[in-house]
Amino acid sequence: MKKNDFEYYNYLKNRSKFSLWFRKNFLLKPVIKEFSGKVLDIGCGIGEFIQLYSNSYGIEINKHSVNYCRKNGLRVYHGSAFDIPFKNNTFDGVFCSNVLEHLEKPERAISEMKRVLKKGGILLIIVPTKKGYKKDSTHVKYWNEKNLVKLLKKFNFKIKKIIYFPFSSKFLRHKITFNELRVVAERG
Numbered sequence: 629m630k631k632n633d634f635e636y637y638n639y640l641k642n643r644s645k646f647s648l649w650f651r652k653n654f655l656l657k658p659v660i661k662e663f664s665g666k667v668l669d670i671g672c673g674i675g676e677f678i679q680l681y682s683n684s685y686g687i688e689i690n691k692h693s694v695n696y697c698r699k700n701g702l703r704v705y706h707g708s709a710f711d712i713p714f715k716n717n718t719f720d721g722v723f724c725s726n727v728l729e730h731l732e733k734p735e736r737a738i739s740e741m742k743r744v745l746k747k748g749g750i751l752l753i754i755v756p757t758k759k760g761y762k763k764d765s766t767h768v769k770y771w772n773e774k775n776l777v778k779l780l781k782k783f784n785f786k787i788k789k790i791i792y793f794p795f796s797s798k799f800l801r802h803k804i805t806f807n808e809l810r811v812v813a814e815r816g
Contacts, residue, residue: 637692640674652676655808658793662752662812665720668744670709670737671727675702684723687712709737717746725754728776729767738783745815751785754810757792758802776811785813 643651660681669677672686675697686704688694697704707713709727722741728734741751755771756764771779777787789812792801801807 633690634692637674637690637696640693641696648676652680654794655806656680659723659725659752659754659810662750662789663721663723665749666718667721667723668712668714668719670712670722670724670741672697672702672704675700675704677723677725678702678704685714685719709740712740712744714744716743718744719749720746721750721752723752725752726756728753729755729761729764729769729771732768734769734779735782738779742783742785742815747815749815750788751780751813751815752810753780753813754808757804757807757809759805760807763805771809773809773811776809780811780813784816786816788812788814 656677657680659677663681665683667681667684669684669686672678672688674693675686678684678686679702686697686702687707688697688704689708691706694704694706705713709731722745724741728737731737745751753776755776761767761770773790780787791810793808793810795801795804795807
């Protein structure tokens with residue numbers, strides 16, 4: 629296991645109480661209303677979304693995070709966005725937050741997400757806006773509204789909503805580090 633896997637797990641686990649509260653209550657709670665039924669969280673980290681949404685499962689590539697989630701009673705499996713360990717048409721929703729910008733082959737991941745998603749199911753992808761993207765050296769592809777929508781349409785997803793959160797103003801969108809682009813799409 630890579631040293632930086634453990635470092636990243638420690639970073640997630642040891643964030644301040646305020647940071648964890650802010651992420652759960654301000655960034656993740658609005659996401660829940662987009663889903664109904666069984667949801668898969670891809671790249672679930674330490675399981676914050678799964679703790680909020682009871683009918684959810686997670687996959688995570690970092691074994692330290694998987695072990696942490698399992699010790700806390702969460703249904704999390706070791707796996708990657710390129711090889712999701714579930715059968716076709718398993719989920720009513722797929723949540724993918726702050727993962728796509730790390731992937732060199734995002735098409736493979738979107739194909740897998742579509743495979744495990746039921747027809748009419750909801751895919752919600754969150755990526756950082758410009759300032760957040762530039763802050764992390766592990767990011768490999770910048771996703772803006774245009775290229776993310778194009779990717780999803782290539783896989784026959786119907787775009788339902790495009791949200792810049794928490795700030796939607798064109799001026800603030802790319803000025804705030806934690807601002808996000810959220811795209812809600814339906815599997816056709």
